[in-house]
Amino acid sequence: MKKIAIVMGGYSSEYEISLKSGNVVYDYLDKSRYRGYRIHIFKDKWVYVDDSNQEFPIDKGDFSVTVNGEKIEFDAVFNAIHGTPGEDGLLQAYFELLGIPQNSCDYYQAALTFNKRDLLSVLKPYGIKTATSFYLNKGDHIDTSEIVKKVGLPCFVKPNKSGSSFGISKVKTEAELPIAIEVAYKEDNEIIIESFLDGTEVSVGVINYQGEIIVLPITEIVSENDFFDYEAKYLGKSQEITPARISEELAEKVRSTAKRAYEVLKMKGFSRSEFILVNGEPHMLEMNTIPGLTTESLIPQQARAAGITLEELFTNAIELALAGK
Structure with a gap:
């Protein structure tokens, strides 16, 4: 055993x-x-x-x-x-x-995907769309008018290397920016500030299952809060609808984009990518390589919708690891 x-x-x-x-x-x-x-x-x-x-x-x-x-x-x-x-x-x-x-994936892929701005920079040349971004490192001079000029309002201020929506703020006025930046700096010394994308939010898992890279059913995120924050993710303040209520044409765009990112990055193990759908085009927010695996989490939800039990999901992951794949 x-x-x-x-x-x-x-x-x-x-x-x-x-x-x-x-x-x-x-x-x-x-x-x-x-x-x-x-x-x-x-x-x-x-x-x-x-x-x-x-x-x-x-x-x-x-x-x-x-x-x-x-x-x-x-x-x-x-x-x-x-x-x-x-x-x-x-x-x-x-x-x-x-x-x-x-x-899980190898160390380079893990480090790259954990750094939101580096991940998105690597994927942009492959035609994967993203929000407009502004970057800050702790200690940088903060010019709020310059930030607003580039990304507009509202915008999102995020720790560059963090998960579960810790440290993220939706900023509606220029005066709120310094406060949101300080909140983000409590989680990380690098910050990414992104333009607001007005559209449907979806999340989709990609895994190697029994030797084949497959895309799991897409989940639509409907948050009761301003965005998919910690409360929405873990305290029931959202609806997570699998499969997403989007057209097959748009779903295929999401699937192909998520799979392309997985393959371009030479990923292994689990990935869960987040997108905002704007004017019929998926815009990537981030990729998680150690996604939540509670029974209520998105990857288990999507696996169930694909007819894969948690036992089968975990067995597959372990067997691929033992086989060096």
């Missing part, structure tokens, strides 16, 4: 969501094929947590754990850490150095 380390937690504001995702993976793992181990990774400790919530420290030298005198080494890692260090390439590089297979 293969020993699978399910890593969860992380160093960012998303750690609680990651713990939920990791526990869902643990619960739905095929127990006839795999022995799952819940590994909590935090800045102050890396530990294996058993079913009685007893903690055993991880040896970072070889990513092993000793339990009651027995040294346990893992056959593969299932990465469920949203944000750093699981989604930005750090753990991917660590496991590659140790020679331990893991289910």
Whole structure:
């Protein structure tokens, strides 16, 4: 029976969501094929947590754990850490150095997709449309009139490397910009300010399933709030409609754009891309490579709509990792 380390937690504001995702993976793992181990990774400790919530420290030298005198080494890692260090390439590089297979994309793709402005810059030459953007690094002079001149109002102020909508503000007046910038700087030292795209928001997963790159059914996002923020994502303040209520012609544009981005970036594992549909054209906002995996999350919703159970989804991810794909 293969020993699978399910890593969860992380160093960012998303750690609680990651713990939920990791526990869902643990619960739905095929127990006839795999022995799952819940590994909590935090800045102050890396530990294996058993079913009685007893903690055993991880040896970072070889990513092993000793339990009651027995040294346990893992056959593969299932990465469920949203944000750093699981989604930005750090753990991917660590496991590659140790020679331990893991289910997410490689370290370069993780680092690139986690950086919104670099991701969009790489994809633009391939004809993938995006919002108009303005970039700031912490310490840069802030000229609000220059920002408004480029991106217009309303606009969105976002941390460049963050997820789950932490630190994002919708700005309606120039006077609100400095406050929104400070909020974003609490999450990251780089900021992306984007023009408001007035259209339908959709999210779509792309995965390698049984050796074939497939696009999952598209989800339409209808937020009760100003945008798809933390409350809308996790506290029920939105409708998530799968499949999306869009024309087949537009759905095909979304599918082909999402798949093209996956292939251009030489992705592996899961991806979930967000788009705003404006005048019949998908505009990409971002790509997530460690998307939420709670039972209510978008990728599990889309998998169910495609007839794929959570057990099948997780088994496929682990088997591809073990096969080096």
